[in-house]
Amino acid sequence: MRFAFFGDVVGRAGRDALAEHLPGLKRKLDLEFVIINAENASAGFGVSENSARQLFDAGADCLTLGNHSWDQKEALTYIVREPRLIRPINYPPLADAPGRGANLFETASGKRILVMNVLGLVNMASMDDPFAAVDKQLESCPIGMACDAIVVDMHAEATSEKMAMGHFCDGRATLVVGTHTHVPTGDHQILPGGTAYQTDAGACADYDSVIGMDKEEPLRRFTTRIGKERYRPASGPATICGVYVESDDRTGLATRIEPIRIGGRLSQSIPSLKVAEFQAG
Amino acid sequence: MRFAFFGDVVGRAGRDALAEHLPGLKRKLDLEFVIINAENASAGFGVSENSARQLFDAGADCLTLGNHSWDQKEALTYIVREPRLIRPINYPPLADAPGRGANLFETASGKRILVMNVLGLVNMASMDDPFAAVDKQLESCPIGMACDAIVVDMHAEATSEKMAMGHFCDGRATLVVGTHTHVPTGDHQILPGGTAYQTDAGACADYDSVIGMDKEEPLRRFTTRIGKERYRPASGPATICGVYVESDDRTGLATRIEPIRIGGRLSQSIPSLKVAEFQAG
Amino acid sequence: MRFAFFGDVVGRAGRDALAEHLPGLKRKLDLEFVIINAENASAGFGVSENSARQLFDAGADCLTLGNHSWDQKEALTYIVREPRLIRPINYPPLADAPGRGANLFETASGKRILVMNVLGLVNMASMDDPFAAVDKQLESCPIGMACDAIVVDMHAEATSEKMAMGHFCDGRATLVVGTHTHVPTGDHQILPGGTAYQTDAGACADYDSVIGMDKEEPLRRFTTRIGKERYRPASGPATICGVYVESDDRTGLATRIEPIRIGGRLSQSIPSLKVAEFQAG
Amino acid sequence: MRFAFFGDVVGRAGRDALAEHLPGLKRKLDLEFVIINAENASAGFGVSENSARQLFDAGADCLTLGNHSWDQKEALTYIVREPRLIRPINYPPLADAPGRGANLFETASGKRILVMNVLGLVNMASMDDPFAAVDKQLESCPIGMACDAIVVDMHAEATSEKMAMGHFCDGRATLVVGTHTHVPTGDHQILPGGTAYQTDAGACADYDSVIGMDKEEPLRRFTTRIGKERYRPASGPATICGVYVESDDRTGLATRIEPIRIGGRLSQSIPSLKVAEFQAG
Numbered sequence A, B, C, D: 001m002r003f004a005f006f007g008d009v010v011g012r013a014g015r016d017a018l019a020e021h022l023p024g025l026k027r028k029l030d031l032e033f034v035i036i037n038a039e040n041a042s043a044g045f046g047v048s049e050n051s052a053r054q055l056f057d058a059g060a061d062c063l064t065l066g067n068h069s070w071d072q073k074e075a076l077t078y079i080v081r082e083p084r085l086i087r088p089i090n091y092p093p094l095a096d097a098p099g100r101g102a103n104l105f106e107t108a109s110g111k112r113i114l115v116m117n118v119l120g121l122v123n124m125a126s127m128d129d130p131f132a133a134v135d136k137q138l139e140s141c142p143i144g145m146a147c148d149a150i151v152v153d154m155h156a157e158a159t160s161e162k163m164a165m166g167h168f169c170d171g172r173a174t175l176v177v178g179t180h181t182h183v184p185t186g187d188h189q190i191l192p193g194g195t196a197y198q199t200d201a202g203a204c205a206d207y208d209s210v211i212g213m214d215k216e217e218p219l220r221r222f223t224t225r226i227g228k229e230r231y232r233p234a235s236g237p238a239t240i241c242g243v244y245v246e247s248d249d250r251t252g253l254a255t256r257i258e259p260i261r262i263g264g265r266l267s268q269s270i271p272s273l274k275v276a277e278f279q280a281g
């Protein structure tokens, strides 16, 4: 199975870049499934129904969220109607959070892919144990048996917690990929047990910015500690950042992971489909 | 000028990999100066005189530190004798911190390179303003005039604070590179004003680990919240991670930045010296 | 029912002051039950079996813990044998934490008192939701029916989270009292629903100190950011700090709460038993 | 000299209670100077010119601020015109913060009192070292010589940092009092060197609340992690909380500190002026 995951889309620049590059990439890589983290899709804060639709139109099959899930209040009701929108799974029991934290999708060719979104705890918002929440999902849906692929979007700040989640899921998930820091990491690898891993997918954003936001206000706050304006997404050409993964449908484990960085300022990384694979697909 | 910067060395695996790969790389890339962040060089915590010597022997010209500077108490006295060891610059005035937070080095060919180490504040130890501390150095040593290159090691957790530091120094430093997260980022670029930038250099460490540490104890603490043993560095083959930079000696600004990832599990990235450059050097 | 709760005992000074003052106070106030937070009883860090015994000998019927529960490793096995020792209740499911987070005690006169210890999340160690964990206990043991009194030790940093826990339990617990900050608060009150509340019980410690620790090292670290020695408990005369509570055995709700501050430097507050109550008792 | 300090005023309930109780208390205690922390005076967030005037009319001679200083943007310009408004002193050098962090006032009888406001760092906003900032003020204005009294408003979260500030100033200031937690502490004392100290003055607020705010929304957020509405100040009768201090004008050191808690739900504490003192005054 061939699929891709893209990190936090920041505002219009990110949405536009996905609309520009994603359709061609899907064809080129013969992607069966595309997941995009959309927690910053609407003007940098949360996701509106309108922004979500643009991402679905660009080729997303599933959108994940994070600590900014509800910055646009309409997301609280939109998610109830939209099963392709996935919020963090580790809300505490009294939260009665709307929507779902994991969902099993069926691709056009009939493959089943489980996607979940989970919030880390280190230097983040307080949530219940992300490891226990993920464990419960992995145990109830054994990879290679109950589904063909499992993707864990580990939305977290600390590299330690993300790497720990990678190892925790190793051999039980197809891909563990981090989001939230808005910077792609260069540590993509297949862990010893067969799970593809990258600490952060990076943002789909203009990288002449501060994590996708126009530089001026963040610089003011860092140097003076006194804010003046709201943060606004930077509007220059965005780089869409993510990972491309190939997996073995018999085991559900990964056979390849490559970084994707297309457009904008960052060094470009565009996976290529080998001919043999394409024919076999 | 051609120089390289390597991120946090974690224990023996990191030191050994540098001893193995760095001498050849220096020759291959004709490096004039090598900086290594050594805050985790001694068994993962701080730097001893012995560990520092191994890194100098491997080819380091300068070692930087971070929030783990004094984990080995001997570093408090060693740094007073060793001007090539640089600790964070933004201690508060009452600290009377030993050693220095910045130093101007002269290379074999007579070029002058200013290196400083600074601690970020977001989700880190409390220190005085890193921006003001760096600003003071940059203003007192104008690049291209009082020195040929300036390197800022921004030892910080948050990607936002690191990117802000990059822009803050843009046009005034040759390289702003982050350390501390122990994961290399894939966002190397030359900022609009001419400063090379990468959010994190990554660690020189075994990447089948949790940020360079043996997986078992971190996984135990994340899942149970009850520690059992000390953290120990992972002992598998390390990847040395860093950046290679070329700068224009007339302006001090960067003309090229490439990631370095050699050895171990991560995808390899080895810059090559173009023939013309080598002759011109 | 008449009972007392004392906050974090810090080292020998705190243990000695309890040994000196508690036996007389139990007689004077005709206390049926005494709870002491012991997370700092052993040299300021955790609780050993030996320290626990001194507190039981002084008159404690139950000891609670906190974020320092396991600083003395022997507590991990001691707690399995000692049902009077209560650790935080909100460990995540994978923790399999030793001991118990709540226990129902029977007093000499046959009254049943449920005691639980819970860790707050704001600026503390990561744990599962404290509100959900407490809710489960309160629902399974209705006050005035399944027991005569319920005490919630809310071990937390933030005053907001502690006050929220007070209101969350109001009408369902006899006492919600905070621990962890090592400073008694002056806000004891009976909440609208009948639950006695004080944001922090305060420490049983020498108050010529920094939260019970010898001043020198904390002052050094605050002013220089560079530690030199371990923290040691201050050794001057301690003030034992806590609250005295009277409750209605028919409802389990509180009818009186008074602060206790005896010995040492702080202004003294010693509740007195009214004659009528004593006879009725 | 006799003066009083009141902690964070939360919204209208706090302002009204001060208007009701402060004028009489000033007469009764023959107060020469009154300081009020006003960082939450305007609907719980920051201070407007209008709110400040109400507090001056109620009897304040000086208002201090904190981490909420600029929640009302008009405060950024108002403070430039109003020397009786004091913001945190430890902004970094590049901040160029408006207004002042310390001011020397002269009372009607010609006594000089220096008031400063400083932000703690532990679990708070990042600022430059509070100890260095306070030290500079204390050294430039020796108590008993350059002024008759010095008050340090230590606006901080952690009890440890506040107690450390108390000891740091001991013998050099008349009063070190904490603010920010919105809960009065019961640990008022005169430190060994003669400085009056209380970890937190407490809020001037309705205590049937979560730190002065209406309970509903904080409880929702704590239990569900999903916000619904803005925080609003609780509107029940407020308790005004603070400390009353008497000092020796020859030395500037404290001779007495008593808690003040008047009105509302908390146990009342109203200092009384001894006849002999009144005549001596």
Ligand SMILES: [Fe+2]
Binding pocket: A008, A039, A040, A066, A180, A181, A182
């Ligand atoms: Fe994001």
Ligand SMILES: [Fe+2]
Binding pocket: A039, A066, A067, A068, A155, A179, A180, A181
């Ligand atoms: Fe996020």
Ligand SMILES: [Fe+2]
Binding pocket: B039, B066, B067, B068, B155, B179, B180, B181
């Ligand atoms: Fe570090």
Ligand SMILES: [Fe+2]
Binding pocket: B008, B039, B040, B066, B180, B181, B182
């Ligand atoms: Fe490090």
Ligand SMILES: [Fe+2]
Binding pocket: C039, C066, C067, C068, C155, C179, C180, C181
């Ligand atoms: Fe604690």
Ligand SMILES: [Fe+2]
Binding pocket: C008, C039, C040, C066, C180, C181, C182
């Ligand atoms: Fe404690």
Ligand SMILES: [Fe+2]
Binding pocket: D039, D066, D067, D068, D155, D179, D180, D181
């Ligand atoms: Fe505050």
Ligand SMILES: [Fe+2]
Binding pocket: D008, D039, D040, D066, D180, D181, D182
């Ligand atoms: Fe406040």
